[in-house]
Amino acid sequence: MRKIIVGAFISLDGVMQAPGGPEEDPIGGFKFGGWVAPLFDEKMGAAIGEMFANPFDLLLGRKTYDIFAAHWPYADKNDPIGPLFDRINKYVATRNPGFKTTWQNSHVLGADTVAAVKALKGGDGPDLLTQGSTDFLKTLFEHDLVDEINVFTFPVILGKGKRLFGDASFPRALTLVASSTSENGIVISKYARAGVVTTGSFEFETPTEAELERRRNLT
Template sequence: MRKIIVGAFTSLDGVMQAPGGPDEDPIGGFKFGGWAAPMFDEKMGAFIGELFAKPFDLLLGRKTYDIFAAHWPYVDKDDPIGPLFDRIDKYVATRNPDFKPTWQNSHVLGPDTIAAVRKLKDGDGPDLLTQGSTEFLKALFENDLVDEIHVSVFPVILGKGKRLFGDASFPRALTLIDSCTSDTGIVMSRYARAGDVASGSFEFETPTDAELERRRNLT
């Protein structure tokens, strides 16, 4: 069985839209494209390098696929990521039944995206790594298909924009695998799934009259 690993850059308030440049994704009037670039440093590069060091295939939403296909095949060949992304398999989630990818080793997941992802996950091969793909990620989280989350939280608040998690995400406990901080304040963490959400209580064993009244007022 293959793992699905989410790789994401987010702001402190969870926005992950257009980290790489001003023209990357201005949808919805987003004005802060390229917000991640000024803080990217050597430690952040090492964190990404570790993510890409093990064998993987890419699992991408259509918009992120188009961004990658317009960039990575054209980078200088001294950049190791371009040839790596060219070589590996890339699986694309799209609502357009007529979409025909032209980037080599690209495959359309088909009309039932979640069924196709489940089949990939249950099969043989390297882990499946997402990048960007906010709309596609919502479906993966809602269907409890994510095994690990590698998230880099940048010290910036962006307000509006596409976010990593939606309201319909499947409730799930996580365990922290490791975490480190870059010199520019980026907190880079890796989480793995850890079963159901546990709950406890800080309340008094016997509620006070004031607490009972508070609860009655909630209804």
């Protein structure tokens, strides 16, 4: 079975919109496109290289696919990411039934995206790595399809913008597999599945009258 691995650049307040440049995704009047570039450093680059080191296919929402397809096939061939992305399979989630891919080794997931992803996940092949794809991630989280999350948290607060997690996130416990901090303060964290969310309590075994009154006031 293949794992679905999320790779996400996020701000401290969880925004992941338009990390790469001002014109990448200005939807909603987002004003801070390109917020990753000033903070990107050597250790961050090494972490990206590590994430791309094992075989993988890309699993992308259409908007991110469009961004990648307009950039990576035309990138400097000395940048190893361009040839890598050209070579591997790219699976695209789109609501547009007439969508046609223009990038080699690209495949549209079809009308039933969830079924298509489950089929891919249950088949043979390398792991499936997402990049960006905020809307598509909501679907993956909602259907509990994500196995691992690589989060790169940048020391910046962006306010409004598209976020990694939303109300559709499926409750799930995670294990912190690895964590480090780069020279520019980027927190690099890898999380893996750890079963269901467990709860406990710091409350008194016998609640006080004040606590009982507080609970009554909640309703």
